[in-house]
Amino acid sequence: MVAAIASDDPVRGSTLTLREVSHCFDLEGKPLPVLDRISLQVDRGEFVALLGPSGCGKSTLLRLVAGLDTPTVGSLLTEGREIEAPDPSRVVVFQDPTLYPWRTVWSNVALGLEARGLLRTHRGRIEDALRLVGLTGFANAYPHQLSGGMAQRAALARALVNDPKLLILDEPLGQLDSLTRITMQGELVSLWQRAGFTALLVTHDVEEALFLAGRVIVLSQRPAHIKAEIANARPYPRHRGDPHLVELRHQVLAHLGLDATW
Amino acid sequence: MSSVVDEVPRPSEKPGFGFFAGSTTRSLLGGLSVAAAWSMVAALTAFWPDKPESDWAYTGSLAAACGALAVAIALGALAGVRFSIFERLQRLSPWLFALALFFAAWEVVTAKLGLLPLPFFPPPQAIVEVVVEDWVRLAEGILASARLLATGYFLGAAVGFVVGVAIGWSRLAGYWIHPVLRFIGPLPATAWLPLAFFIFPSSFSASIFLIALATGFPVAVLTWSGVAGVNSAYYDIARTLGATQRFLVLKVAIPAAMPHVFVGLFMGLGNSFAVLVVAEMLGVKAGLGWYLQWAQGWAAYANMYAALLLMAFLCSGLITLLFRLRDRLLSWQKGLVRW
Numbered sequence: 307m308v309a310a311i312a313s314d315d316p317v318r319g320s321t322l323t324l325r326e327v328s329h330c331f332d333l334e335g336k337p338l339p340v341l342d343r344i345s346l347q348v349d350r351g352e353f354v355a356l357l358g359p360s361g362c363g364k365s366t367l368l369r370l371v372a373g374l375d376t377p378t379v380g381s382l383l384t385e386g387r388e389i390e391a392p393d394p395s396r397v398v399v400f401q402d403p404t405l406y407p408w409r410t411v412w413s414n415v416a417l418g419l420e421a422r423g424l425l426r427t428h429r430g431r432i433e434d435a436l437r438l439v440g441l442t443g444f445a446n447a448y449p450h451q452l453s454g455g456m457a458q459r460a461a462l463a464r465a466l467v468n469d470p471k472l473l474i475l476d477e478p479l480g481q482l483d484s485l486t487r488i489t490m491q492g493e494l495v496s497l498w499q500r501a502g503f504t505a506l507l508v509t510h511d512v513e514e515a516l517f518l519a520g521r522v523i524v525l526s527q528r529p530a531h532i533k534a535e536i537a538n539a540r541p542y543p544r545h546r547g548d549p550h551l552v553e554l555r556h557q558v559l560a561h562l563g564l565d566a567t568w
Numbered sequence: 569m570s571s572v573v574d575e576v577p578r579p580s581e582k583p584g585f586g587f588f589a590g591s592t593t594r595s596l597l598g599g600l601s602v603a604a605a606w607s608m609v610a611a612l613t614a615f616w617p618d619k620p621e622s623d624w625a626y627t628g629s630l631a632a633a634c635g636a637l638a639v640a641i642a643l644g645a646l647a648g649v650r651f652s653i654f655e656r657l658q659r660l661s662p663w664l665f666a667l668a669l670f671f672a673a674w675e676v677v678t679a680k681l682g683l684l685p686l687p688f689f690p691p692p693q694a695i696v697e698v699v700v701e702d703w704v705r706l707a708e709g710i711l712a713s714a715r716l717l718a719t720g721y722f723l724g725a726a727v728g729f730v731v732g733v734a735i736g737w738s739r740l741a742g743y744w745i746h747p748v749l750r751f752i753g754p755l756p757a758t759a760w761l762p763l764a765f766f767i768f769p770s771s772f773s774a775s776i777f778l779i780a781l782a783t784g785f786p787v788a789v790l791t792w793s794g795v796a797g798v799n800s801a802y803y804d805i806a807r808t809l810g811a812t813q814r815f816l817v818l819k820v821a822i823p824a825a826m827p828h829v830f831v832g833l834f835m836g837l838g839n840s841f842a843v844l845v846v847a848e849m850l851g852v853k854a855g856l857g858w859y860l861q862w863a864q865g866w867a868a869y870a871n872m873y874a875a876l877l878l879m880a881f882l883c884s885g886l887i888t889l890l891f892r893l894r895d896r897l898l899s900w901q902k903g904l905v906r907w
Contacts, residue, residue, distance in 0.1 A: 372808050394810035404801045408823045408900045418809035420819070448900050468809060 319504030320385050320395065320471035322348040322371065327380035328529075329366055339529040340366050343380070346523065346532070353498055353505045355515035357558065358525030364508040365401075367530070368476050371506060372398045384472065394418055397470040401477040403461035405449040411436070411460050412445040418468040435463040438497065455486035462494075466501065473498075475507040479514065488546075491517055495542055512558050516551050517544055524561045534561040592649055595658040599645020602661045605668035606638035613675055613693070619682040626693040626700065627679065633696070634671070687869045694870035695877070702871065705859065710878060712854035713844060716772065717886075720779025721840050725833060728784035732791025732832070736825070737817055749788060757782035757843050765851050775847035782843040783836035787829065794828025795821045827901060830894045837890060841883050856882070 329341040340363035348354050358364050369375045370382055373392040382389045384396065397418070405414045415432050419425045436442050439459040449457060458478060465473060475494075479487045495518060498505050509515050515522045516538055524534040536558060540550055559565045614631035618624050641664065648658065671692060677683040679691035699706065734741040735749070757778050768774035798821055806820050848857025856879045863871035 372804075374804055374807065392807040392810070394808070396808065398804070398808050400801065400805070402801065404799070404805055406802060406820070406823070408826070408898075417806065421806060421809050421811040421815050448902075450900075464805075464809075 318471065318502040319351040321350055322346070322472060322504065322506065323383040323386075324371075325381050325383070327367070327370065327377045327382060329363070329370065329375075330378045331366075341370075341377070342529040342531040344530065344532055348504060348506065351502050351504055352521065353507070353519045355507045355509055355519035355522045356525060357509060357512060357515045357522055357562075358530055359527055359562065360510055362525050362528050363530040364510075364525060365476055368398065368474050368506070368508055371472075372396055372474055374398075394422060394468045395471045396474060397465040397468055397472075398474040398476060399458075399461055399465050399478040401480045403449075403454075403457040405452075405457055405460055405464075407449050410446050410448055411441060411452070414449070414460055415463045415467050417464055431467050431469075432463075435467040438466060439463045439493070455482050455490065458482060458490070462497075466497070469501075470503050472504045472506065475505060477509055478507075480509070480511075487514075492543070494518060495544075499542060512555055512562075513546070513551075516554050516558070517546065522554075522558060524558060534558075536561075595648055595661075596645050598658060598661040599641060599648060602664045602668065603638045603642035603645065605665050605672075606634050606641060609668050609672045609675065610634035610638060612672055612680075616676075616680050618679045622679065622682065624679055624691060624693045624697075626697040629700070630675075630693040630696050687867055690870040690873065695874050698868075698870045698874040702874075706856075706874065706878060709854065709856045709859040709875065710882060712852075712858075713848065713856045713879075713882065716775055716847070716852065716855060717779060717840060717844050720776040720844075721783050721837065723776065724780030724783030724840070725787050725836060727780065728787030728832065728836065729791050729829065731784070732788040732829070733795055733817065733822060733825075735788075736792040736795025737821060746792075749785070753785045753789065757785075757839065758846050761846065761850060771847075771851035771853070775844070775852050778843050778847055779840045782839035786835035786839065787832035790828045790832030790835070791825060794825025797828070798824040826898060830890075830898065833890060833894075834887070837886060845879075 324344055324346040327341055327344045328339065330337040330339050332338070344367065346354075356364050356367065366375070370377050371389065373389045373396065376390070389396075405411075406417070409417075412432060413420075415435055416425055419428050419431065433442070433445075436445055439462050441456060441459055441463060444452065444456065444460075449460070452460065458481075462478070478494075479490050482490065491514060494505075498518075505518075507515070507518060520538055522536045522538060523532055524536065525531070526533045536554060538551075538554055540548060544551065556565065559567070610631045613627060613634060618627055674692055678689055679693060731745060731749075735745050736742075760778055760781065761774075764774040764777055765771055768777060802820050802824060803816055806816055811820070844855070845857040845860070848855040849861045852858060856875050859875045860872055860879075863869070863875060
């Protein structure tokens, strides 16, 4: 039953190409550059983490990928086509779960299907998505009755129910307590492995990036440019104490200029 | 759900000892003392003769009504030992007791001692007399007022809601409608009265326009502020999930704005009462407002009090109804907001 959302077909994800993407904000008449000529190629089904200091423009980059904003210069393509507007094949999970407080968990998860007029035919997927994130018993609960971790799971289900080809994760675990976070990191990996989507994760947590991603892109301070790319070929499931990961962590911190704390 | 509740042993089902028995006894004693207070009102009305030269026809009826109320309360209090549906009575008993004292005092200073000047301060039996003898005209008045109020209120609320959503959503609508709202909105609706009675074919349609205006303005302003204040992340979420503009308005903006809309509906309802009464006093030849005016013209102060009382029931009943509607529609707010 879960197969409706999570198939074992590994090539269900879409590709993502960023070509020389730069972006400026207009701050009281003065241009504020946030992204500086970022080029990136993400393959089908890849899990890529964007790592950088707070306020470096990571979230802006994700908004561009989602199609919520258009870049000042450069272009973004998925499957060879330019990204011009939001599309349900590219779903964002934001740092804040932002569930609609007037809808139950079930109707929140149903949002995407309802918006596209698929609710009648694909109703069963909602139950599947809730089961996938372990919220089966909470279908009729309202968001204010959920804990932070449960709300974020509901937000994840709301994304997954649309069978995304590219899942954009904007620090989705940033507001959770550290124990819930560790659990959810493991769950994210197994979801990604089963569903086969391409995942683009923004985080400022080095350990999280290395635990989840096959490739870590280190971004600089604003305006962000790519400082380093670190491939991480350790097999899943990964272990936090893995000496290879610890070594990679040292490398990443060095790129961020934080190795003095090692 | 009720089945679950039914399985819990009721405190009142095991009288005899403990805390619960104590509270049952207390509620019984409370209920009986309220009944005693109303019996006292009944006895006082019946056995203390009215001031000699007065001729109140309904003194006996009032005494009988108070006595009946006392019996009903006593039975309710006794039944409360067995049935918890009468628990509400216990909560009301301090108020019922205070009301008995108020009625006794009112009866004494008017009908019995004649301390307050007539006809401005009639005794309670005079009001009973009005309600019994003039109920046809009072009922007609209530119906006429309700019809006028309902038509005007629904019209105004609907237009105000649509206008509010339009200016909250569309830049163009905001540009053109907002200044009009800012300029004309603060004008009290009653200021339009002379003009409205002149322009509209009937005083009824003129009053509907005025009530709609008084209702529509706060509804429009609060709907607009609700729509404009919607968390932009709600729109981002819906857009990435493939929502159309129509979906964003109907399924995101409007539900998110509903708490504000209800504040507007409450304000509009209050405004509409004021305009209703003024319109009925100045132009419309029916309704409770008109009845008030008529009663004052004939110095029939008892009729006026009766009409005022009915008006209070009507207005507070409608407010309660709106609260019920809000609690039903905005049940998701439970635990978030309380007002």
